[in-house]
Amino acid sequence: MAKDRHLDRDKLDFGNSKIGPLFRSLFFPTLVGMIFNSALNIIDGIFVGKGVGADGIAAVNIVAPIFMIATGLGLMFGIGSSVIASIRLSENKEKAARIIMTQAFIAGLLFIGLLCLACLLFPHRFVYAFGCSPRLEKDALDYLLWILPGLFFLFISCVGMMLIRLDGSPKYAMTVQIVSAVANIVLDWYMIFPMGRGVLGASQATSIACAIGGLMVLSYFLFFSKRLRFYRLKLTLTSLLLTLRNTGYMMKIGFATFLTELAMSVMILTGNFMFISMLHEEGVAAFAVACYLFPIVFSISNAVAQSAQPIISYNYGAHQPERVIRALHVALLTAGICGISVAVFLSVGAPDIISLFLDPREKAYALAVEGLPLFALCAVFFSINIAFIGYYQSIEKAASSTAYTLLRGVLLLVPCFILLPRLIGVPGLWLAIPLAELLTCAAILCLYARQTFRRRE
Numbered sequence: 001m002a003k004d005r006h007l008d009r010d011k012l013d014f015g016n017s018k019i020g021p022l023f024r025s026l027f028f029p030t031l032v033g034m035i036f037n038s039a040l041n042i043i044d045g046i047f048v049g050k051g052v053g054a055d056g057i058a059a060v061n062i063v064a065p066i067f068m069i070a071t072g073l074g075l076m077f078g079i080g081s082s083v084i085a086s087i088r089l090s091e092n093k094e095k096a097a098r099i100i101m102t103q104a105f106i107a108g109l110l111f112i113g114l115l116c117l118a119c120l121l122f123p124h125r126f127v128y129a130f131g132c133s134p135r136l137e138k139d140a141l142d143y144l145l146w147i148l149p150g151l152f153f154l155f156i157s158c159v160g161m162m163l164i165r166l167d168g169s170p171k172y173a174m175t176v177q178i179v180s181a182v183a184n185i186v187l188d189w190y191m192i193f194p195m196g197r198g199v200l201g202a203s204q205a206t207s208i209a210c211a212i213g214g215l216m217v218l219s220y221f222l223f224f225s226k227r228l229r230f231y232r233l234k235l236t237l238t239s240l241l242l243t244l245r246n247t248g249y250m251m252k253i254g255f256a257t258f259l260t261e262l263a264m265s266v267m268i269l270t271g272n273f274m275f276i277s278m279l280h281e282e283g284v285a286a287f288a289v290a291c292y293l294f295p296i297v298f299s300i301s302n303a304v305a306q307s308a309q310p311i312i313s314y315n316y317g318a319h320q321p322e323r324v325i326r327a328l329h330v331a332l333l334t335a336g337i338c339g340i341s342v343a344v345f346l347s348v349g350a351p352d353i354i355s356l357f358l359d360p361r362e363k364a365y366a367l368a369v370e371g372l373p374l375f376a377l378c379a380v381f382f383s384i385n386i387a388f389i390g391y392y393q394s395i396e397k398a399a400s401s402t403a404y405t406l407l408r409g410v411l412l413l414v415p416c417f418i419l420l421p422r423l424i425g426v427p428g429l430w431l432a433i434p435l436a437e438l439l440t441c442a443a444i445l446c447l448y449a450r451q452t453f454r455r456r457e
Helices: 019-051 054-090 094-121 123-129 134-166 170-192 198-224 237-317 321-348 350-355 363-375 378-394 398-411 413-424 427-456
Strands: none
Touching: 019 054, 019 134, 019 170, 019 198, 019 237, 019 321, 054 094, 054 123, 054 134, 054 198, 054 237, 054 378, 094 123, 094 134, 094 237, 123 134, 134 170, 134 198, 134 237, 170 198, 237 321, 237 363, 237 378, 237 398, 237 413, 237 427, 321 350, 321 363, 321 378, 350 363, 363 427, 378 398, 378 427, 398 413, 398 427, 413 427
């Protein structure tokens, strides 16, 4: 009976099982779930491209930073709470782990509420701040306003995925992501084509799909979880101060992940301005296709980092450094293989992939076909960077993970986007992101090699 109640969860021993098989038992369900989650964005783009056209894709890309900020908040609290809870569980402190989990959900949802309120009060300011033009304004506003309800459930899903895996149920986490993606595909088709709601329908479909995923996560912790479940917090000044302290520490640990999503927003924002200045709305539409495909790169890389995270955090808390290093090496090897595979896939299949989004007769199609193979080069270096950033988060080195995220996502990205097109023209627009990732990867590897050499002295 207990077996049924706990969804026949995988028996994962983070402290004693062989690292390779343990990592694979987490990675493959996580990877499948992440790929289906990426499909939520990609299918959305395909249907918008076919049902509305290039302007529809461009309008959705204008609003994408809001979606990514909400995702970033979810991943920040998810990573932060999962790392701390992993360490507490390794110390057999289940009550402390449950308190951390509950505080993560409550604090994060308050942040999402503030974000949605700001968007409701100043919608025009937001879309124009993200590079909108009068031609794209109506579709951008439609998408923004109807995506807001789904952001609450999106946050719940992002946090829940990591904590469900930590609780020993990676297959349930995978199921949540698959169900959400399939729901989004069906609803996207129905809203855009039979109902003819265009960008508005795509936004409504995404919000409903997010709600389905969020409710599945809440159901897990209410009815099926084993060690992690919600804990009733006391309404006292001491409890409030403890919540504020723990929230601050969770945010500190997970801040690099939030910055990763924020950096993607910066990437889109900077790219929108640069592409529209050099190639007009057609350029933004071409860049939007790359942005729709980037979640594949991000999700696969994130699957590697999230699969390694509970192993690294648990063994870090249990003072088993040799298992920590072994898990890092497995993660880096997997990241490299995945990054190369994705880069080759996007480069070789560029014409066919882009035809899913855009009519080959459109100018944006030709621009995207020329640029996507250049853009795809970022996959290799991005995967390795995310694996390293996840490692530093997992061992509570928040300063290192934050510094590397800032380096790749802002300090190098923006100058590359501004300067490279001036040096080599339009190809520089597409190579700005790969160059920023390459330079960051080189810096991380050099510093890690130096730290390793010092430890061996």
